[in-house]
Amino acid sequence: MTTIVLKDVTKSFKDHPIINGVNLTIEGNACTALVGPSGCGKSTLLRLICGLEEPTTGEIYVDGSCVNRLPPVARGIAMVFQSYALYPHMTVFDNMAFALKIAGCSKTDIARRVQHAAKTLKVDHLLDRTPKQLSGGQRQRVAIGRAIVRHPKAFLFDEPLSNLDAALRLQMRYELARLKAELNTTMVYVTHDQGEAMTLADTIVIMREGAIEQQGTPLELYRSPKNLFVASFIGSPTMNFLHAIIVAWQDDQHLNIRLRSGETLVVQVPYEALKWKESLLEEGSELTVGIRPENLTEASSRRKQAGTHLKGRVSLVENLGHEAYVYVSLPVGEHVKVRLTGNCNYAIGRDISLFLRSEDCHIFDSNGEAMRGLKEIPLC
């Protein structure tokens, strides 16, 4: 049960600020995923935690004690590198035993622990091979095994699956989930793949330009993204964004807005909570409406549904068999993606009418901030 706390951590490389004041609590016995665009400082943050880099300012606490001055090995944190970083001249056994040998464990102890880790990772038949005789997935397992044998307080994974092909990645993702349940330790997991983050993580931390944008459970982030950036990052395919303007406040809970295509809809927005940025709430102010592809449906021609209809033309279809992603261009020059299931025969150029419910819409003000707080959306 190891909790890692980062307090006002910053990191600069030669006056280039890379990490800008990160405050983060990584809960024990849970998996925290760090996601964000390339170059936002995810790897740097991991390296700060495990001690390969020193923070410029701020403190890092492991289990309540400050580890800023401790060398990596004394922090008891293991890291699995994206590139595996196996020692090429050593056998799998020696690779896994290296840390234990340095720590001065007895021979029998080392053999027992390596065997155990190898069994857990199903590489016990490969112990005599060298890394170059292994497949990518096997190398990945050995790299994880090297971390496991030390019984570390926490594991840091830096994009562990990004070198694997799609099928293997899914399999390893499943095995990591199994491992996570088995080891029951603190894990920090950096990934580009939001699917990995959604499935493996208990908490997702979204980073941008060295700062944390939002932190929450996968469902929280999916349901209530704090801003446009988070909204566009979580979910696959990504959320659709439509321009809109404020028509009028119906009351202090409901807002009348008009899409560019002319449709109007009424969305629930708590006026009181947003009062402090009044200027953005005036009539005529710009808004962005976000709607996920899976929340759009094709309007039924027979049954009249209450809500907003978007009319457009099919411009591209990605048919996956059980579902199809249909790209629809709206007459005003905007595009939306729709996930449609069932009869997936959509001819390009065909007119289509889409139905959206105002409850499913995410509303962002002109600064890109979400206009509903986390609590407004029920989690069920």
Next chain:
Amino acid sequence: MNSTALVLRRGLRRLAFYCFCVMIASLCLFPFYWAVVSSFKGGTEIFATDLIPRCLTWQNYFTIFQDTTFGYAFVNSVIVSFSTVSIALLVATLASFALARIPFRGRKRVLCAILSVTMFPQVAILSGMFELIRVLDLYNQRSALILSYMTMTVPFTTWTLTSFMREVPKELEEAAIIDGAGSFTILTKIFFPIVSPALVTTGLLAFIAAWNEFLFALTFTLTDKARTVPVAIAMLSGASQHELPWGNIMAASVLVTLPLVALVMIFQRRIISGLTAGAIKG
């Protein structure tokens, strides 16, 4: 009809190619062939210009071994070369690890200095070196040669090893740091094995350089006590003052090349093997 012409043309072209190869090879190999063949020629036969000798004899080789000078020189050469290479590799490994991996001020300048030192011609440092050796009282001793060979081999091996050490992925070092290894363990357990093929190659080159070195060996030695093979060969004299014993010289030259050939044979497997296969990615 057409196809036979095609086959014929292709055959001709291949023939021309092989002729070309043979020509180049013979041009390159002729001096070596001539040395070997001459070493087996006796008496006046050596001045004959036939490409293929009429009769061969071991006489030259017997003569060399009857003369104790050559045996001495051989032992000297072995001691000097091996010491030079071992000390140079030890120094170079430590230095190149620091130069490649430990950031410190002036690292680039040190590297540049090392590179420029390797460019100096030997003659330029000859007199300075001589003074140094006189001051250290090493004249006509093997250690004088070892010391002076160090000035050529250490910069060269350091420079080459530094570029090999740089190639070792940073993640390996970091993985070792996380595993708890200190700088010295990282060097001996990670870097040393990984760059060992490079170590063998540079070591071999340094050995050849030291083994064949002539100028320093001639200048810093006086007697058979410290003389190495190249000098000893040059000093071989014939029956009269005006006779150069070409046969003996050739035989000695061939003999001293054999250790080099043997070393290359022994180590060639290590030279070829890859540096970091399997360390990262595919």
